[in-house]
Amino acid sequence: MKVFLVDDEIVVREGIRESFPWDDSPYTLVGEAPDGEMAIPMIRDTNPDIVITDIKMPFMDGIELCRLLRSQLPWIGIIVLSGYDEFEYARQCIQLGVREYLLKPINAEDLRQALDKVSGLLKEERRTREHAESLRARTESDTRFLREKLLGSLFSEDAMEEDAVSALEQLRTMGYSVHAPFYVVIDAAFSSVDKGQPISEDLALSSSGSIFATKSRTGSRILVLGDTVADAEERVYAAATSLAQELERAGCETIRIGIGDIVDKPGDIFKSFKAARHIRHILVEKNDAKALIFGTREMGDTPTDKKSSAVISEAKLYMSKNFTDSNLMLQDVAKAVNMSNSRFSTVFSQQNGQTFTEYLIYLRLKKAKELLRTTDKRSSQIAFDVGYNDAHYFSYIFKKNVGMTPSEYRAQNS
Known part of the structure; x- marks a missing residue:
C-alpha cells in the first residue's frame, strides 16, 4: 500500500523515512510534505492509500487536512501523529474519520502496528464495496431482465387483459409506472x-x-x-x-x-x-x-381527392417558408393544415411520393447547394441557415444525399 507523510518537522519526517523498514514491508512511501497546503496537490498526484499527518503545522494544520481528505478523497485512510495528548484533538480526529491517533515520539513498531490496522480496515472496506457493487450489478441485471420480460409480455398474442394488467402492476412495484x-x-x-x-x-x-x-x-x-x-x-x-x-x-x-x-x-x-x-x-x-x-x-387509404391534394400543396408551401427552422417537425405542419399527424403523414407520402422527412431534407439541401454555389459562407454557417444546428450532421446528410461533401460540391460548382 502507498503511504504519504505530512509533518512540518524535518527531523520527524527523516526519522520515519529512515527508521521504518519500508523495503521489508508491504508499504511504499510515495511522498512527503511539510504542511497540508503543500500536501493536497501531491496527494492527488501520488494517490496514496494511507496519509500520516501531524496535527500542528503552519499554513494548513492536520485537522483541516483531514477535513479536506474526508470530503474530497474519502477512501484514504488517515493516521494522525500528535505531541498533544488532549481529548479535543482526539475527538475532532474521530469525527473526521481518522483511523489511528499516535502520540509522538513514535517508533517503527508502533507505526507498523498502526499501518497494519489501517491497511486491514481499508481492505475490508474495499471487499465490502466490491461485494455491494457486485450485488448491485447483479440486481440491476436481474431487474433489466425481468423488465424486458414483462414489457415483452405486453406484445404477446396470448396476453389476456388480466395478464397485461398484472404485468403493468409488477412493473409498477419495480418502480416503472406504465399505467395510462x-x-x-x-x-x-x-x-x-x-x-x-x-x-x-x-x-x-x-x-x-x-x-x-x-x-x-x-x-x-x-x-x-x-x-x-x-x-x-x-x-x-x-x-x-x-x-x-x-x-x-x-x-x-x-x-x-x-x-x-x-x-x-x-x-x-x-x-x-x-x-x-x-x-x-x-x-x-x-x-x-x-x-x-x-x-x-x-x-x-388512397386519398386522391382534390381536397387532399390542396392540403398537401398548402403543407409544402408552409414547409418552403419554414424549413430553416431547426425545430420544424411533422406535427407542426400537420397542425398548420388542420390535419391529424397520422393522416397527414400518410396523405403527404402518397400525394408527394416522399415522406415528410425526405421532403424536408430535399428543401434544406436544395437551399444549401444554392448557397454553396453563390456565396462564400462557411459550411457551418450554411448548415445553420438551412435548419441544421449540427454542422457535422449537415455534412453527413449532404454527402449521403448528394454523393459528395459540401466543400467538394462547392469546388465542382463554383
Missing part, C-alpha cells in the same frame, strides 16, 4: 441492431416515464403512454421522428418504423403492436431505397 389512459406502440426495425437499440433505450430514459423500450430481434418495440388521444398521438409522432433522426445520425440503415393504433386498455396493447408490425412489414415490402421511412395504420 391511452397506449400506442412503435415497432422499429433497423440495421445494425447493436447501434440502434441503445438509441431506443436513451429515448425512453429521456422521456420522464412516458416511453418504454424493449429489444426485439430486428430492432426495438416502444410503448408510448398518453393522457389523452391527442397527447398519445403527439408523443408517438415526436418519438418516431426523434428515433428515426437519431438512428440515421448513428449510421443505421433500412430504418422501418410502424406506428400502431391508440388503445385505452392494457389488454389491447398487443393490438396496437400488431398494427405497428403490419405497417412495418408493408414498409419492408415496398423495398424503398430510402433509408428513412415510417408509416401508420392509414397507409391503406
Whole structure:
C-alpha cells in the first residue's frame, strides 16, 4: 500500500523515512510534505492509500487536512501523529474519520502496528464495496431482465387483459409506472441492431416515464403512454421522428418504423403492436431505397381527392417558408393544415411520393447547394441557415444525399 507523510518537522519526517523498514514491508512511501497546503496537490498526484499527518503545522494544520481528505478523497485512510495528548484533538480526529491517533515520539513498531490496522480496515472496506457493487450489478441485471420480460409480455398474442394488467402492476412495484389512459406502440426495425437499440433505450430514459423500450430481434418495440388521444398521438409522432433522426445520425440503415393504433386498455396493447408490425412489414415490402421511412395504420387509404391534394400543396408551401427552422417537425405542419399527424403523414407520402422527412431534407439541401454555389459562407454557417444546428450532421446528410461533401460540391460548382 502507498503511504504519504505530512509533518512540518524535518527531523520527524527523516526519522520515519529512515527508521521504518519500508523495503521489508508491504508499504511504499510515495511522498512527503511539510504542511497540508503543500500536501493536497501531491496527494492527488501520488494517490496514496494511507496519509500520516501531524496535527500542528503552519499554513494548513492536520485537522483541516483531514477535513479536506474526508470530503474530497474519502477512501484514504488517515493516521494522525500528535505531541498533544488532549481529548479535543482526539475527538475532532474521530469525527473526521481518522483511523489511528499516535502520540509522538513514535517508533517503527508502533507505526507498523498502526499501518497494519489501517491497511486491514481499508481492505475490508474495499471487499465490502466490491461485494455491494457486485450485488448491485447483479440486481440491476436481474431487474433489466425481468423488465424486458414483462414489457415483452405486453406484445404477446396470448396476453389476456388480466395478464397485461398484472404485468403493468409488477412493473409498477419495480418502480416503472406504465399505467395510462391511452397506449400506442412503435415497432422499429433497423440495421445494425447493436447501434440502434441503445438509441431506443436513451429515448425512453429521456422521456420522464412516458416511453418504454424493449429489444426485439430486428430492432426495438416502444410503448408510448398518453393522457389523452391527442397527447398519445403527439408523443408517438415526436418519438418516431426523434428515433428515426437519431438512428440515421448513428449510421443505421433500412430504418422501418410502424406506428400502431391508440388503445385505452392494457389488454389491447398487443393490438396496437400488431398494427405497428403490419405497417412495418408493408414498409419492408415496398423495398424503398430510402433509408428513412415510417408509416401508420392509414397507409391503406388512397386519398386522391382534390381536397387532399390542396392540403398537401398548402403543407409544402408552409414547409418552403419554414424549413430553416431547426425545430420544424411533422406535427407542426400537420397542425398548420388542420390535419391529424397520422393522416397527414400518410396523405403527404402518397400525394408527394416522399415522406415528410425526405421532403424536408430535399428543401434544406436544395437551399444549401444554392448557397454553396453563390456565396462564400462557411459550411457551418450554411448548415445553420438551412435548419441544421449540427454542422457535422449537415455534412453527413449532404454527402449521403448528394454523393459528395459540401466543400467538394462547392469546388465542382463554383
